[in-house]
Amino acid sequence: MSVSVLVQTKSAWASKINWTQAVSSGAMLLTLISGGKLNLTADQQVGIVVTIGVAGDIITWVTKTWFTPTVTPASMTP
Numbered sequence: 071m072s073v074s075v076l077v078q079t080k081s082a083w084a085s086k087i088n089w090t091q092a093v094s095s096g097a098m099l100l101t102l103i104s105g106g107k108l109n110l111t112a113d114q115q116v117g118i119v120v121t122i123g124v125a126g127d128i129i130t131w132v133t134k135t136w137f138t139p140t141v142t143p144a145s146m147t148p
Contacts, residue, residue: 077140077141077146078139078140078141079140079141079142079143079146080140080141080142081142082142082143082144085142086133086137086138087130087133087134087138090126090129090130090133091126091130093126094122094123094125094126094129095126097122098119098122098123101115101118101119101122102115102119
């Protein structure tokens with residue numbers, strides 16, 4: 071049985087989830103790259119990267135669950 075559903079779509083560039091993940095990834099990489107310049111120990115770098123990663127995941131989860139009424143066209147293709 072095939073069911074058709076009409077949904078709103080938006081560009082992937084307007085996706086809050088994509089931007090959250092991009093900023094989170096950039097912040098983690100920046101922490102690892104600049105850690106030596108900031109005199110961070112390896113343990114401090116790991117702690118910061120893990121915190122950024124977990125915060126990004128939580129923000130993505132909350133955003134997708136409660137604040138995303140639309141889908142991107144790419145998410146609709148099989």
